[in-house]
């Protein structure tokens with residue numbers, strides 16, 4: 001079966017995290033290890049791509065086309081998943097030049113993805129129906145999936161994730177990072193408990209729309225953005241490394257690091273009862289670390305131990 005990769009039993013473990021603060025206090029929560037689904041198609045990208053890939057195969061598309069930045073976890077995961085399922089893939093990349101040394105793009109190309117650069121101006125139209133229809137006319141054999149993979153088909157995979165969590169245990173909150181918001185809305189739709197969303201992108205329109213879709217269910221914590229998408233600080237990087245040292249769990253500073261920072265360092269600011277049982281979702285995305293090293297945004301030697309423990 002072409003979809004065998006997505007048929008494997010994906011029930012990921014839930015582990016207890018005890019993070020020790022310098023004050024001696026211990027911050028405890030639960031962590032669902034969706035990063036362990038697959039080294040390359042990790043976390044919420046596996047969840048979101050599953051039904052898109054199945055749909056593409058069922059409808060006899062030749063492949064999947066999508067959009068992403070030059071270091072995108074979604075592009076990396078899509079290239080691999082499509083390859084494993086005998087589908088072609090096209091990545092429209094926000095860049096003026098396709099840098100052949102860029103580790104994410106190099107990997108996607110190795111997986112057979114056809115990379116097409118879009119200028120920043122062109123890329124701004126990635127959600128415009130007219131622009132998409134033009135591309136669809138040019139590539140009629142391809143199923144078009146939006147940036148981040150967040151579409152209606154993705155919601156089916158997130159429903160499976162929610163059901164998996166419900167079968168595993170009861171929680172007061174499930175916490176996740178918010179990028180395009182697809183994962184958050186899937187969890188809000190299908191979980192009985194509250195959802196704690198930690199945005200990593202400065203996008204008030206998205207946050208307002210999510211909040212108005214799920215007024216009672218979704219609690220958004222905006223204080224761990226560190227200035228916006230891909231913005232880092234020494235404090236955040238140090239925290240990610242310390243989290244790894246204490247727990248053995250690798251996180252990256254773009255998504256999961258900001259989520260864990262909120263849970264560990266801003267627990268008192270979350271507006272969540274002290275005794276609330278929180279499950280955080282490890283959404284994977286660890287390939288992003290290679291891009292951060294490549295751009296010298298994190299210190300390669302400090303991350304060597306964490307990164308060598310992964311099959312990146």
Ligand SMILES: *Cc1c(COP(=O)(O)O)cnc(C)c1O
Pocket residue numbers: 043044045073074148150177178179180181182183184255256283284285286
């Ligand atoms: C893409 C991504 C997210 C964001 O998920 P959305 O559904 O786009 O909100 C979170 N974490 C990681 C590691 C990701 O790669």
